[in-house]
Amino acid sequence: xxxxxxxxxxxxxxxxxxxxxxxxxxxxxxxxxxxxxxxxxxxxxxxxxxxxxxxxxxxxxxxxxxxxxxxxxxxxxxxxxxxxxxxxxxxxxxxxxxxxxxxxxxxxxxxxxxxxxxxxxxxxxxxxxxxxxxxxxxxxxxxxxxxxxxxxxxxxxxxxxxxxxxxxxxxxxxxxxxxxxxxxxxxxxxxxxxxxxxxxxxxxxxxxxxxxxxxxxxxxxxxxxxxxxxxxxxxxxxxxxxxxxxxxxxxxxxxxxxxxxxxxxxxxxxxxxxxxxxxxxxxxxxxxxxxxxxxxxxxxxxxxxxxxxxxxxxxxxxxxxxxxxxxxxxxxxxxxxxxxxxxxxxxxxxxxxxxxxxxxxxxxxxxxxxxxxxxxxxxxxxxxxxxxxxxxxxxxxxxxxxxxxxx
Numbered sequence: 001x002x003x004x005x006x007x008x009x010x011x012x013x014x015x016x017x018x019x020x021x022x023x024x025x026x027x028x029x030x031x032x033x034x035x036x037x038x039x040x041x042x043x044x045x046x047x048x049x050x051x052x053x054x055x056x057x058x059x060x061x062x063x064x065x066x067x068x069x070x071x072x073x074x075x076x077x078x079x080x081x082x083x084x085x086x087x088x089x090x091x092x093x094x095x096x097x098x099x100x101x102x103x104x105x106x107x108x109x110x111x112x113x114x115x116x117x118x119x120x121x122x123x124x125x126x127x128x129x130x131x132x133x134x135x136x137x138x139x140x141x142x143x144x145x146x147x148x149x150x151x152x153x154x155x156x157x158x159x160x161x162x163x164x165x166x167x168x169x170x171x172x173x174x175x176x177x178x179x180x181x182x183x184x185x186x187x188x189x190x191x192x193x194x195x196x197x198x199x200x201x202x203x204x205x206x207x208x209x210x211x212x213x214x215x216x217x218x219x220x221x222x223x224x225x226x227x228x229x230x231x232x233x234x235x236x237x238x239x240x241x242x243x244x245x246x247x248x249x250x251x252x253x254x255x256x257x258x259x260x261x262x263x264x265x266x267x268x269x270x271x272x273x274x275x276x277x278x279x280x281x282x283x284x285x286x287x288x289x290x291x292x293x294x295x296x297x298x299x300x301x302x303x304x305x306x307x308x309x310x311x312x313x314x315x316x317x318x319x320x321x322x323x324x325x326x327x328x329x330x331x332x333x334x335x336x337x338x339x340x341x342x343x344x345x346x347x348x349x350x351x352x353x354x355x356x357x358x359x360x361x362x363x364x365x366x367x368x369x370x371x372x373x374x375x376x377x378x379x380x381x382x383x384x385x386x387x388x389x390x391x392x393x394x395x396x397x398x399x400x401x402x403x404x405x406x407x
Contacts, residue, residue, distance in 0.1 A: 001033045001034070001088045001089065001380075001383065002033070002034045002036070002085055002086055002087050002088045002089075003028060003033055003034065003035045003036070003087065003088065003089055003090075003091060003383065004035075004036045004037075004038060004082065004085065004087040004089070004090045004091065004102075004111075005021060005024070005025065005035060005036070005037045005038070005091050005093060006037075006038045006039075006090060006091070006092045006093065006094065006098050006099065006101065006102035007021055007037065007038070007039050007092075007093040007094050007098060008039065008040055008093075008094040008096050008097070008098050008099070009039065009040070009042075009094075010022075010037055010039035010040075010042075010055065010057075011279075012042065012043065013042055014276070014277075014278075014279045015220075016118075016219075016302075016303040016304065017093065017118050017119075018279075019184065019279070019303055019307075020093075020118070020182045020184075020303060021037070021093060023182075023183060023184055023185055023372045023375070024183075024372070024375065024376060024379065025037065026185070026372065027183070027372040027373060027375065027376035028376050028379075028380070030373075030376075031376060031380070033380075034054070034085075035054065036054045036055075036056070036082075036085050036087070037053075037054065037055040037056065038056050038058065038078065038082065038098060038101070038102070039055065039056070039057055039058070039098065040057065040058055040059075040060050040069045040070075040071050040097075040098060041057035041058060041059045041060065041069070042057075042069060044057070044059065045059045046059055047059060047075075047077050047078065049081060056078060056081055056082070058071045058072070058075050058078055058098070059071065060072070060097070070096070070097055071097045071098055071101070072097065072101075073097050073100040073101050073104065074100075074101055074104055075101065078101075079105075082105060083109070087111050088111070088112075088383075088387060089111065089112050089113070089114060089383045089386055089387055090102050090105070090106045090111050090112070090113045090114070091113075091114045091115075091116070091379075091383070092113060092114070092115040092116070092153070093115075093116055093118065095117075095144070095145070095148040095149070099115075099148060103148075103152045103153070107152075110390070110391075110392075112154045112155075112383075112386035112387050112389070112390040113152075113153050113154050113386070114153065114154060114155045114156075114157060114379075114382055114383060114386050115148070115149055115153040115155075115156055115157070116156075116157040116158070116159075117145075117149050117156065117157070117158050117163055117167075118159070142170075142171055145171065146171050146173060149167065149173070150167075150171075150173050150175055154386040154389065154390065155176070155178065155382050155385060155386045156173075156175060156176075156177050156178065157177075157178045157179075157180050157379065157382060158177055158178070158179055158180075159179070159180065159181050159182045160179065160181065160321065160322050160325060161179060161321060161325065162320070162321035162322050163179075164177050164179050165321070178378075178382050180375065180378045180379060180382070181325070181326075181370060181375070182303055182306075182370070182375060183306075183370045183371055183372040183373075183374060183375025183376070184303060184306050184307055184310065184367075184370055184371075184372060185371075185372050186306075186310040186367045186368060186370065186371050186372075187310075188283055188310075189283045189286060189307050189308075189310035189311040189367075190310065190311070190312075190364070191287060191311060191312050191364075193283075194283055194284055194287050195284075198284050199284060199287045199288065202284060202285065202288055203288060206247070206272050206274070206288065208245065208247075208272075208288055209243075211243050212243050212244075212245050213241070213243055213244050213245070213290045213291075213346075213350050214245045214246075214247050214288055214289045214290050214291075215230075215234075215244070215245070215246050215247070215289065215290065215291050215292070215293040215316070215346070216247045216249065216285070216286060216288065216289030216291070216292050216293065216308065216313065217230060217246070217247070217248050217249065217250075217292070217293055217294060218249045218250055218282065218285070218286075218292075218304040218307070218308070219249075219250050219294070219296070219304055220250055220251070220252040221248065221250050221251055221252030221253070221254050221255040221258060221273075222252040222253055222254050223254060224296065224298035225252075225294075225295075225296045225298070226295040226296050226297065226318070227248065227254070227258050227295075228258070228261065229295035229318075229339060229342075230246055230248070230293060230295060231246070231258065231261055231262055231265060231267065231271065232265075232339055233339050233342050233343050233346070234246045234262075234267050234270055234271055235265045235266070235267045236339075236343060237343055237346060237347075238267055238270050241347070241350060242270075244270060244346070244350070245270050245271070245272060246270060246271045246272070246293075247272045247274070247285075247288055247289060248271065248272065248273050248274065249274045249277055249282075249285050250274070250275075250276065250277070251275050251276040255273060255275070258273070259273055282307070283307075283311060286307065286308055286311035286313055287311060289308075289313050290313070290349075290356065291313055291314045291315070291316050291333070291346075291349065291356075291359075292304070292305065292308030292309075292313040292314070292315045292316065292333075293315075293316045293317070293342075294315075294316075294317045294318065294323075295317075295318045295342075296318070296320075297318060297320045297322075299320070299322040299323070302317075302322055302323060302326075305317065305323060305326055305327065306326065306367055306370045308363070309326075309332055309333075309363035309364060309366050309367040310363075310364060310367035310370075311364075312360045312361075312363055312364045313360070313363060314332060314333040314334075314349070314356070314359035314360060314362070314363050315327045315332060315333035315363065316333055316334050316336065316342065316345060316346070317333065317334075317335055317336070318335070318336060318337075318342075319335040319336065319337050323335060326366070326370075328362075328366070330359075331359075331362040331366065332359060332362040332363040332365075332366040333359060333363065
């Protein structure tokens with residue numbers, strides 16, 4: 001099968017979405033399929049095609065939001081190259097310019113299109129409105145989301161029941177929706193595969209000792225991730241647990257504000273901000289922790305949870321629908337309701353080494369269910385469904401008619 005993945009962000013940009021795309025591409029290629037990627041060029045204002053990796057980069061203008069760029073919705077220069085790939089199916093990973101291009105191209109050349117909805121955009125409206133016109137903005141967002149995820153595609157994939165319910169219960173979408181949790185290359189995060197010398201070097205760099213209990217957060221440092229929650233529990237815990245540390249891995253628009261907050265609350269010595277970390281080094285950073293923690297309620301799935309589990313870190317997450325299918329109390333982590341219950345869980349684990357060991361074992365075993373191999377197989381089933389249900393073009397109808405007449 002010849003598959004085209006259309007996405008706004010790809011390497012060298014680092015995000016959960018990019019991780020998902022890379023993993024899917026590799027898994028599909030291992031199964032013998034040809035996978036092409038159409039994405040924005042984040043480093044140059046030129047069209048660039050990597051023949052070996054089959055990646056076409058389209059130039060665009062900077063948006064001012066992280067490293068993203070806005071491309072043309074119908075880049076003429078890209079048409080002939082993509083036509084030459086003779087795609088069997090298009091898999092859109094975005095609702096923006098390149099997502100629009102994917103839909104236009106699919107319609108023009110009658111190629112079935114599958115879309116994966118990755119982001120709960122309602123949690124990001126504040127970036128644009130700054131608190132103004134939120135109600136009308138969310139209504140417009142609903143219309144656009146339904147347009148991109150229902151009316152212009154053949155099949156829709158969502159990673160969790162939370163996203164499924166958004167479309168079925170809130171947006172009243174009638175189409176079939178496939179719930180396929182995003183997989184990862186779990187083996188990449190196994191503790192036994194990480195160089196212990198690199199772990200020791202990082203622990204020394206961040207002043208982490210053997211007796212420290214480290215809660216790790218990995219993600220964008222921004223409002224929707226609810227990082228003040230993590231800072232608040234750290235402030236309270238260190239009063240009686242001076243060896244508790246919070247390791248915040250990542251970068252984002254609010255990093256400086258949260259660093260300032262940590263100082264104001266007097267817990268800056270126990271909160272470590274690493275800043276942006278190379279994608280290849282992330283598995284090493286997980287090994288600095290005792291547990292993984294997240295209070296974010298803006299996730300559709302939260303790939304970092306699965307990565308952490310594969311690295312043998314129990315997951316402590318806020319009780320949100322995104323995490324309920326992944327985190328099981330007393331097996332691979334715990335769900336907490338508020339700051340009080342979160343602190344109670346951490347104290348419980350810090351006091352019980354046997355419980356921590358059991359959770360670590362349960363975490364790695366749970367991660368196996370999210371391997372890239374099984375993820376790719378489920379996505380392929382959706383591709384086949386989209387191809388089999390594709391309506392023939394007008395040209396194909398005429399050709400088939402004459403074949404019947406003269407056969």
